[in-house]
Amino acid sequence: MNFRLKGNATVILMSLRKGAPYADRVEGNGEILIYEGHDVPKNLARDPKAVHQPYYTPKGTLTQNGKFFEAAQQYKQGQREAELVKVYEKIKDGIWVYNGVFELVDAEIVSDGQRDVFKFKLHVTDKTLSEKETEVKNVSDLEHNRMIPTSVKLEVWKRDKGRCKTCGSTDNLHFDHILPFSLGGTSLKAENIQLLCARHNLNKSNKIV
Known part of the structure; x- marks a missing residue:
């Protein structure tokens, strides 16, 4: 998790895979993401899973947990607009896919029975990031209205052999709805x-090809 990475976009890296280090989950038909905060670095604790997730660093500055938490609280109190967050998901080792832009709308610190952990609530949005904020990577990321389940992504990745269906490129790939979501296309079936x-996805836009 990176709040205002290099002064630009806020980014989180999530995983729903079995054995993932954090308990991220998706709710509300893919519209809501519950993202767990990060543990203390391994150099500060023998077992990071045995100590509370940190709000402050040893130097007294906010951790990423603290930055996200305060942004969410300020939004809830009407002091600012919701932070826009770019969400990437790990579906296989070395393979990350872009899930779109979400708004950070809530945060809480809860007990998991042994320690305190942060839980951040993000809601999918149609809002777009400014040109400056999209400079996290030198790519043209596309917004998505609904998250595609991880199991469907894995099935599509295997079927399409990790290549663009149009040109065979293996760079900057996106999971595209054949029948656009805005026109009633489903996110739940690999057939769609x-x-x-990115280039061919941008060229397609919301047209049926």
Whole structure:
């Protein structure tokens, strides 16, 4: 998790895979993401899972947990707009996919029975990031209205062999709705999802091809 990475976009890296280090989950038909905060670095604790997730660093500055938490609280109190967050999901070792832009709308610190952990609530949005905020990577990320389940992504990735269906590129791939979500296309079936590179996804827009 990175709040205002290099002064630009806020980014989180999530995983729903079995054995993932954090208990991230998706609710509300893919519209809501519950993202767990991060543990203390391994150099500060023999077992990071045995101590509370930190709000402050040893130097007294806010951790990433603290920055996200305060942004959520300020939004709830009407002091600022919701922070826009770019969400990436790990579906396989070395493979991250872009899940779109979410708003950070809530945060809480809860006990898991042994320690305190942060839970952040993010809601999918149609809002777009400013040109400056999209400079996290030198790519043209596309917004998505609904998250595609991880199991469907894995099925599509295997079927399409990790390549753009149009040109065969393996760079900057996106999971594209063949029948756009805005026109009633489903995110739940691999038959309606294909891999496209950013260029061909942008060219397609919401047209049925």
